[in-house]
Amino acid sequence: MYAMPGDWAAGQIQRMMGSHAEHPLATTLTHVAWESPLLRLECNLVRNLTTAQDDFVVRIAPAVEPYYPAVVIPVGPDGNLHLLGRYRYAIGRWSIEFPRFEFDSSDAGWKDRAENDLGRVTGLAAEEMSLLGAIQVDPAWMTITNVVILAQGCVPAAISGSSAAPGASASEVIAGRLAVSLAQMSQLVERGEIVCGVTLAALALYRARL
Numbered sequence: 001m002y003a004m005p006g007d008w009a010a011g012q013i014q015r016m017m018g019s020h021a022e023h024p025l026a027t028t029l030t031h032v033a034w035e036s037p038l039l040r041l042e043c044n045l046v047r048n049l050t051t052a053q054d055d056f057v058v059r060i061a062p063a064v065e066p067y068y069p070a071v072v073i074p075v076g077p078d079g080n081l082h083l084l085g086r087y088r089y090a091i092g093r094w095s096i097e098f099p100r101f102e103f104d105s106s107d108a109g110w111k112d113r114a115e116n117d118l119g120r121v122t123g124l125a126a127e128e129m130s131l132l133g134a135i136q137v138d139p140a141w142m143t144i145t146n147v148v149i150l151a152q153g154c155v156p157a158a159i160s161g162s163s164a165a166p167g168a169s170a171s172e173v174i175a176g177r178l179a180v181s182l183a184q185m186s187q188l189v190e191r192g193e194i195v196c197g198v199t200l201a202a203l204a205l206y207r208a209r210l
Contacts, residue, residue: 027044028046029044030042038063039061039063040062059141060141068147070103071198072101072114072151073150074118076179077154081182082154083180083194084099085176096199097196098203126154127154128151128153135201146198146202
């Protein structure tokens with residue numbers, strides 16, 4: 001079977017984008033339409049430096065830097081992937097997805113924060129945690145970078161005392177946890193039962209690293 005040279009993709013990308021190395025769009029006016037403690041919605045006036053035309057562009061950015069949402073891929077000793085069933089208000093339906101939370105990148109101990117949140121949300125403890133990569137969920141609208149964390153050797157954590165109900169806020173409802181093989185995960189994706197973009201992007205990154 002024919003195999004493409006290892007540098008083929010890099011060469012294609014360089015030829016496609018090399019002539020546009022400088023920023024072709026410039027913000028000439030910034031207007032904050034809405035802001036919360038975490039996110040800011042901007043409606044900015046942007047100029048195309050090639051055509052000198054102006055247009056309004058919506059941009060969603062973190063309200064305070066640095067801020068990173070994180071998605072964790074919990075993998076058990078048997079290789080099964082652990083997913084959560086979460087009710088998502090924005091789409092008005094249940095969503096099957098990897099555990100997600102937010103953290104401040106100024107925290108040097110991101111592993112401690114990730115371990116605590118993983119245990120709080122899923123009841124799992126990981127033997128090893130590592131940064132797998134980062135994803136831009138929708139670069140057309142959002143500047144936010146999602147960090148992907150690989151949690152290996154996940155087993156049920158020992159619980160001492162009273163345990164809090166899953167979820168971090170009144171608007172978050174978690175139905176439970178599901179462990180599936182990689183093949184079963186692919187079937188869920190194919191049947192359209194997993195539609196969370198962050199989960200799908202993290203899964204693609206996980207597959208690329210296998």
